[in-house]
Amino acid sequence: MSNQLLNELLDQQLYSRRKSxxxxxxxxxxxxxxxxxxxxxxxxxxxxxxxxLGLTHHPRVLEAAREAVVRCGMGSGGSPLITGYSLEQQAAEAAIARWKQAEAAVLLASGYQTAQAVVQTLAAAVKRHGPGGRFLLDKLCHASLIDAAGGSGVGFRVFPHNHLGKLERLLAAAPEGQLQVVITESIFSMDGDAADLAGLAEVKAKRPFVLVLDEAHGSGVYGPAGAGYAAECGLESVVDIAIVTLSKALGLAGGAVCGSGRFCDAVVNCGRAYIYSTSPPAILAAAAVAAIGVLQDExxxxxxxxxxxxxxxxxxxxxxxxxxxxxxxxxxxxxxxxxxxxxxxxxxxxxxxxxxxxxxxxxxxxxxxxxxxxxxxxxxxxxxxxxxxxxxxxxx
Ligand SMILES: Cc1ncc(COP(=O)(O)O)c(C=O)c1O
Structure with a gap:
């Protein structure tokens, strides 16, 4: 059955895409x-x-996946708080946390979903806080972060790409006691340039904020054993919450939140994108452990x-x-x-x-x-x- 009005709207939308x-x-x-x-x-x-890093076809990763799929089957069978959280996921989260030198990690089915879960968790905390809070995003942040902030029900501002002067002015103008959350990427997905992490550290020392760093494109390529760009710069301690995607240098699919044990507990309890979605399968978790092993050994x-x-x-x-x-x-x-x-x-x-x-x-x-x-x-x-x-x- 077709709806004429919808079809007309879609035609207009698609025509404008073609025309431009x-x-x-x-x-x-x-x-x-x-x-x-x-x-x-x-x-x-x-x-x-x-x-x-060519890990999509690395023999060690493929072997780990093959072994896991034969042993555990294909799907995880449920969301993580029902029956979808497996021993393999638990092991992968421990391996990711060790690799990133974070207290804890939570594994999700995609990087996009990871951004949603992180921002939803932060938004839940902000909404409980009397003075409130807001997100401050670098202009070149990935759509997953922008969509998450936009849908969070919490205000957000965008600062010009890597413009720390403007960021500092926004922080200075924030109402007393409001929680400020700065969100940026370590290596920007479309420009391939890097965040000024040392500069962010200086600003943070003057005007405290929570730093969320999306290491989608820094992971694997930078840092000891590919632990990321913050690790390469020796500035891991400046980052409060790191987002890792398994879909880039690790050659897989999926994402992970890395942060304090308390923050990861909050994701499990308040991150709707985590709670209400089927868990990543054991095959992915086992392959992630193998891929991290390859980063360390090669x-x-x-x-x-x-x-x-x-x-x-x-x-x-x-x-x-x-x-x-x-x-x-x-x-x-x-x-x-x-x-x-x-x-x-x-x-x-x-x-x-x-x-x-x-x-x-x-x-x-x-x-x-x-x-x-x-x-x-x-x-x-x-x-x-x-x-x-x-x-x-x-x-x-
Ligand atoms: C910076 C950044 N963050 C998050 C994502 C989303 O990751 P995924 O493709 O695993 O959903 C991407 C993917 O393109 C990305 O470039």
Missing amino acids: QQWRVRHAIGLLDSTHVELYGRRLVNFASNDY PQRQQRVRGLARRVRRALLDKGIAMCPGDSPIIPVILKSEHRAMEAAERLRDQGLLVIAIRPPTVAANTSRLRITLSSDHSDDEVEALIAAVSPLRFG
Whole structure:
């Protein structure tokens, strides 16, 4: 049955997306290995995945998953407070907490859901607090954090990207006794640059706040055993609550909250996105433990991907392409218009390279870009082919 009014509204919405070159389609890809895919019968080198360390196909991770699925079955069978919390999840949470040097961790089915659960838990605390509180988000925070804050029933403000002067002014203007919660990312998902954690630490020393750090793209790639960007900077103690996704460098799916035992107890009791959703399966939990083991035992993966990132950034910079400093494997090439970004992605695809064009509303208007991502499993030849293909694009 179709509803005419709804159909008309959808048509208008979709037409405006098409007209502004923001139309999105999904391409069903065949996953061949950690760095190669098949798309419409063609083998492509994948420079668009978040599998920075090649763990999606690591034998140790696959073996742990195989063993767990045979022993425990596929689904967890329930939400965590009913029967969905397994011994495997308990072990994974302990491993994640040890890895992140946090008192405790809670495992969830996705990073998006983790952001929701963290913000819901904080919002529940703020609502009990007489003077109230608010969330202060970096402008480039991921949609999962913005959606969570927007739906929390607690006020929130956005400060310009990494603009700590503006953040300090917002903190200074806060009513006496109000709880201020600053939310930012360690490595930003679309720009590949880093939060100024040392600067945040200084501001926090002057004007106390709760710091929530989304380490989705810092985990695995930075810090001893990939413990994250805060660990790399020696600033773990500045972070009150860390969000980890298992879906990027760990090569899996899922997310985890890392924080104090008290905060994790609060997530279990007040994080609706945690409480009212089926628990991640044992296969995921077992694979997470194995992936953390690989991070500890194979530091060369982290070194290689960051070395490759430095090489690509330097080469593109030499060609006059603007690059932000750093060595994260997320490398944006800004082409401004949606059309140019789409055309560039198509040109790379013709050369056997899969790079995705990122357009508004995911990024700001007039900042459409190619988002290149690197993996430690990319060969030197593949990376050289990428540099050669991207270098002339801006001038094409
Ligand atoms: C910074 C950031 N946080 C959270 C998420 C959500 O994680 P997941 O894909 O595991 O739901 C992403 C994913 O793209 C991300 O980039």
